[in-house]
Amino acid sequence: MRTSRNHAARPAAPPLGLGGGRFAPNLFDAAIFLLIVGVFVLLGHGVREMTAPVAQLGTPVTLDPANLPEYALRTTLRMFAAIVASLVFTLVVATLAARSRKAELVIVPALDILQSVPVLGFLTFTVAFFLQLFPGSVLGAECAAIFAIFTSQAWNMAFSFYQSLRTVPRDLDEVARHFRFSPWLRFWRLDVPFAAPGLIWNTMMSMSGGWFFVVASEAITVGDTTVTLPGIGSWLALAIQERDIHAVLLAVATMAAVILAYDQLIFRPIVAWADKFRFEQTAADSRPRSWLYDFWRRARMLPRITRGVGWLVNQIARLPTPITRPPGPPRATPASRRGEMVFAAILAGLVGYAAWHIVTFTRATLSLDDLRAALGDGLLTLVRVLVLIALASFVWVPVGVWIGLRPRLATALQPVAQFLAAFPANVVFPVAVVAIVSLRLDPNVWLSPLMILGTQWYILFNVIAGASAIQTDLRDVAALYRLGAWQKWRQLIVPAILPYYVTGALTAAGGSWNASIVAEVASWGDTHLRAEGLGAYIADATAAGDFPRVVLGIVVMSGMVIACNRLLWRPLYRLAENRFRVE
């Protein structure tokens, strides 16, 4: 029986809106961008006027190993709460975008931009916001942590679901209309199953990325408020404060165990199960597999539970709601002119209001020098990200190709690369910081690699997937005509892996921007290290409770990420898709 070697690593839809056709931002992008910035500014404004609540919240965390399992459990539960919230958000918002043209006009660019906003920059607002919502209670802090994970997942998942909804095969769409499916039935019988493989793959990848943020958001100081939620992140923060390297290593081990369990017990079984929804009329020879899923199917009692879930979905599909009525005859819909005008006017009004608000707010608190400082720091971080991606590519592309061309090795190592990508690198940061401190290295240089520590693996496993997908006959041709190493790379390998590489490098770059906020500033006990850059800028502003500068930092960083995506990754991806796709 053959096992899967590349299916599981291939993104079902281009990530982060790569498939989109536009390079240059249009007027609409600019409008939505203004709206989003306006919301940040409003939040920052509201939060600033709030009086600082109690200095310490939640049960104090102790470095007692006996507590570690409970902390790990609490951390995992936060992850699940976030993933459920993201799924609900995805199903509602993406469906809205796919069904209503007006909603689509706002939602799609908004998702595209939100994907580029550094999640950790959000944290300041959300912690303050949720603490305000539940004054004096840990619930606010819990919500803030969950929301941080949510923001790292929801946009991407919603985008993937939206793209699937837009690509439902025409004939199945016709069957649904022909038999007069109600919108509800259509959603559960056609839309959700069709989107399932892409959505599940995306969800699982997002969840992998989420571990980083749950660790970062459990212990956070905003101005005078310190929030500590029982969990691995808080344990780690305390260990750093107390310079306890054993506690740090324990956290690393625990995290490894948790990720391994997540991978084996959740990720793989679900991906293997979702294979049945793959839109393919022929049986595939290589399918994603999971021992747990096989075990599940072989067991006698357990599948009844799965069938129970199916029955439940059936019941949901049959639920009598206003939208379960079959649709009326199709109307020739010449879009109502007046409705369009009103919609455009409201949107323009909102954008105008946001712009006005941004101007007054920044006028009062920020000067042109601030912008210059943020941009300068941004350039430093940009250079770091680009150099690191180049270095990582230099190392991992050859390694990935070497592994990918050896099927058995790829089968064995692909899960390892995926595991490493899911492992939250910030758990390992203290180890590196100890090394930098004791060796007296320059933090400006040596803190940088931390940014890519966790994200480089995306390059590796995508390249492995790309290399193992090279057709055997093309490889045979290369062997038969004895192509030299250079010619073989230039004419076979690079073109074949380019789409995969771009996907991986883009994910790695996005993750590195995010990581800069926790990587450019590090401490060990009372020793503080700082690398000049935009991440440090945001982190410092956060620690000082200086909301205007946090907003400025986020806006500059989002702008740079969007610029990189539009000017570098999208054109590259398009080139890869158009020129090098084997049909």
Added chain:
Amino acid sequence: MDTLTNPVQGRTLVEVDRLRKVYPKGSGEDVLVLGDVTFTLGRNEIVSFLGRSGCGKTTLLRILAGLMPASGGEVRIDGRRVAGPSPDVAMVFQSFALFPWLTVLENVEVGLEAQGIAPAERHRRALAAIDLIGLDGYESAYPKELSGGMRQRVGIARALVVQPTVLLMDEAFSALDVLTAETLRTDLLDLWMEGRLPISAIAVVTHNIEEAVLLSDRVLVFASNPGRVAAEIRIDLPHPRNRLDPAFRQIVEDLYASMTARPDGKTGQGHFFGTGIAMLLPRTSPNLIAGLLEAVAAEPRPGHADLPDLAGDLHMEVDDLFPVAEVLQLLRLAELAEGDIRLTEAGRRFVGLDPDGRKKLFAQHVLTYVPLAAHIRRILDERSTHRAPGSRFRAELEDHMSESFADQTLRTVTSWGRFGEIFAYDEVSDVFSLDNPG
């Protein structure tokens, strides 16, 4: 209209009255896909709509099914006006259109589920349909486990189980191999003859002439540009029909003749949409053109062939053969008339030439008879750089036709231009030029 109704087969079931369909376009004039189509379908009648791709027969079927609104005229079934999908009609799709995540049984039940029928009743009726169509034993299989023929049986069962008045079949057998298609057709016909199908009429869209003759009581031949009923042929042969029966062969010949008939007796561009540089060209490679010329030249009567025989010999469907034959006609390398193809003087000469000579002759004919090719060449000649961006010609074409047709036309003319060495094209930079590599 009464003449179109079969008196033997009972009273009118479906009335199609001056049906029009217009596709609006961003620029230029709208495209008329169906122009004033009028016919009726009687009870207990199987009618085929026969025509080439692009003659609007599939559009017609979708309007009948209520999946697409008409731009003018109307369709009535049992006196009721069709305005959207109705339970009176069920359609079988060319691509089967099964839900891959549902089992055979669930796929068959899906239409009943949409009607809100109780699970027990649904189950009973679905099992009966599955039994009828010869799928018993496969209830719990998923579509991907089935062969094409079995999948289409599921598609038919799904359509029958909702007990429609009219069954619509959209090229339902064309995705199947010859043997499977034959078996499925025969089974369906047997059930129909035995009166075991819960339907009153069947409308079949096909481009396969023999299939139309095997199945139907009446064949409506569609012509394109705009789509309309060009001819009607009644078939009174008893079932089961025999392909080798001279009467059968004669009907096939007649249908070929009516499909090759020129719309207005003029020669030349008759079958192509548009005129001048805006002529819509089918995707036909120079290899196919040369291949067909050689095949006709090699026939028992050199230079003259019977299209049905030729199609059989070459294992080609009408839809594959006709566009090539018509390109030959456009290029004045052959003539089409009454189901026959005859090489012209130039066509005979082409076959005898060496590759280089063929290229020259081909180039000469393309430049003379394909205005778009001449246009591109002239622009390139006029410019001092001898280069022009492809986007320019694409934009010109899009004034007259849709984006995808413009793309197809430009691709075709590019491939002809390359073969005849009339001009060169670089895909990466999207530039036409007079450079001749190598």
